[in-house]
Amino acid sequence: xxxxxxxxxxxxxxxxxxxxxxxxxxxxxxxxxxxxxxxxxxxxxxxxxxxxxxxxxxxxxxxxxxxxxxxxxxxxxxxxxxxxxxxxxxxxxxxxxxxxxxxxxxxxxxxxxxxxxxxxxxxxxxxxxxxxxxxxxxxxxxxxxxxxxxxxxxxxxxxxxxxxxxxxxxxxxxxxxxxxxxxxxxxxxxxxxxxxxxxxxxxxxxxxxxxxxxxxxxxxxxxxxxxxxxxxxxxxxxxxxxxxxxxxxxxxxxxxxxxxxxxxxxxxxxxxxxxxxxxxxxxxxxxxxxxxxxxxxxxxxxxxxxxxxxxxxxxxxxxxxxxxxxxxxxxxxxxxxxxxxxxxxxxxxxxxxxxxxxxxxxxxxxxxxxxxxxxxxxxxxxxxxxxxxxxxxxxxxxxxxxxxxxxxxxxxxxxxxxxxxxxxxxxxxxxxxxxxxxxxxxxxxxxxxxxxxxxxxxxxxxxxxxxxxxxxxxxxxxxxxxxxxxx
Numbered sequence: 001x002x003x004x005x006x007x008x009x010x011x012x013x014x015x016x017x018x019x020x021x022x023x024x025x026x027x028x029x030x031x032x033x034x035x036x037x038x039x040x041x042x043x044x045x046x047x048x049x050x051x052x053x054x055x056x057x058x059x060x061x062x063x064x065x066x067x068x069x070x071x072x073x074x075x076x077x078x079x080x081x082x083x084x085x086x087x088x089x090x091x092x093x094x095x096x097x098x099x100x101x102x103x104x105x106x107x108x109x110x111x112x113x114x115x116x117x118x119x120x121x122x123x124x125x126x127x128x129x130x131x132x133x134x135x136x137x138x139x140x141x142x143x144x145x146x147x148x149x150x151x152x153x154x155x156x157x158x159x160x161x162x163x164x165x166x167x168x169x170x171x172x173x174x175x176x177x178x179x180x181x182x183x184x185x186x187x188x189x190x191x192x193x194x195x196x197x198x199x200x201x202x203x204x205x206x207x208x209x210x211x212x213x214x215x216x217x218x219x220x221x222x223x224x225x226x227x228x229x230x231x232x233x234x235x236x237x238x239x240x241x242x243x244x245x246x247x248x249x250x251x252x253x254x255x256x257x258x259x260x261x262x263x264x265x266x267x268x269x270x271x272x273x274x275x276x277x278x279x280x281x282x283x284x285x286x287x288x289x290x291x292x293x294x295x296x297x298x299x300x301x302x303x304x305x306x307x308x309x310x311x312x313x314x315x316x317x318x319x320x321x322x323x324x325x326x327x328x329x330x331x332x333x334x335x336x337x338x339x340x341x342x343x344x345x346x347x348x349x350x351x352x353x354x355x356x357x358x359x360x361x362x363x364x365x366x367x368x369x370x371x372x373x374x375x376x377x378x379x380x381x382x383x384x385x386x387x388x389x390x391x392x393x394x395x396x397x398x399x400x401x402x403x404x405x406x407x408x409x410x411x412x413x414x415x416x417x418x419x420x421x422x423x424x425x426x427x428x429x430x431x432x433x434x435x436x437x438x439x440x441x442x443x444x445x446x447x448x449x450x451x452x453x454x455x456x457x458x459x460x461x462x463x464x465x466x467x468x469x470x471x472x473x474x475x476x477x478x479x480x481x482x483x484x485x486x487x
Contacts (some may be wrong), residue, residue: 032158036155061112151176226322232300
């Protein structure tokens with residue numbers, strides 16, 4: 001395991017030059033202190049977990065110190081925000097400190113969020129507050145534990161620095177990691193500003209470093225775009241299958257790697273609601289839960305437009321045509337697994353759709369329903385779950401179809417069924433009220449609940465002794481928390 005001063009930097013994005021980013025130093029936080037750290041994320045850098053408790057750890061990720069090899073840069077990009085194009089965005093409160101490679105040869109961006117003002121801060125102060133930093137930390141690591149591709153979070157550093165939002169709060173910094181922080185909006189920026197040389201350099205950078213296998217194809221850029229389409233179809237299928245709402249699917253929040261990226265007013269579904277809007281600023285419901293699927297395609301179309309200098313329009317349209325079939329196939333496969341099915345039948349899509357409609361009309365807890373469905377045999381499970389539904393006749397009809405479908409799938413035994421279903425149906429998810437409880441404690445100086453919740457969510461499929469309170473349906477107040485982009 002490594003100490004902090006043993007990290008090896010290779011700042012490949014910084015070497016692209018000043019057209020792509022601006023050199024900016026972090027603005028230090030007052031009295032930086034560790035709130036929470038992820039041992040799993042630290043392991044990606046071969047870091048000894050004990051270093052998180054050292055003063056230098058908080059000083060490095062609180063803006064007071066910097067590695068000599070680091071080259072902090074604020075990246076420039078643009079993007080479509082709620083459907084309208086914004087010509088210049090960029091890292092308004094974040095800095096790419098540099099790229100570190102581990103002993104396995106993997107490169108990881110170290111991106112410090114809340115690091116102060118940059119040339120792209122616009123009217124902002126460049127700061128992040130404790131609550132939003134905790135939320136992104138918990139979400140990044142929780143999604144990864146669920147098997148949903150995501151940026152990672154190394155730590156949150158708290159402080160005494162005052163930050164004004166709707167009220168005075170405390171500033172914080174989040175160190176997040178990804179193999180790249182390049183977004184759809186990077187390509188849009190150079191396309192719409194008519195900078196073909198820089199756009200070509202960016203495309204080569206992404207192709208060579210992140211999609212090298214596409215070099216073997218007759219049309220490497222087209223192969224890369226197809227891979228991006230495939231990754232996004234798989235990603236959004238996982239969001240939908242596990243009830244995750246991103247909340248702000250602007251093109252500047254879409255990773256070129258097809259991972260969950262830039263957390264704002266996200267939420268997991270409590271009661272199933274296909275029309276759920278997690279961002280209270282989204283008055284039109286553009287980024288509602290059910291709309292994430294078509295918005296994913298819309299965003300890919302925006303990226304395709306920016307790639308027209310490299311790929312023919314017809315080829316781009318053909319690649320875009322892969323998105324919905326790939327999404328549907330991935331989603332249905334995930335939902336079959338969640339229902340405990342190991343084979344495929346033509347009517348499975350309707351089986352899923354009928355269930356979700358019944359859940360919608362009855363306000364059934366999305367996560368706990370699937371977990372309880374795997375607790376015992378199909379017959380006993382549906383009998384116990386029946387009381388959660390208002391339309392009893394409708395549920396009884398679905399239950400008969402489901403039991404018959406399970407019987408056709410094969411008799412694997414109750415224990416094997418439970419193990420298989422519990423391996424894909426989490427008991428613990430990051431419910432908004434759980435995050436809010438942890439944030440409230442942290443804002444009063446008690447970080448134990450953030451750390452405990454992080455630990456529980458790192459093993460979402462395993463029943464953990466003494467942690468029953470994290471697997472309960474939320475109280476009524478916990479279902480109606482308003483989450484905004486303000487952070």
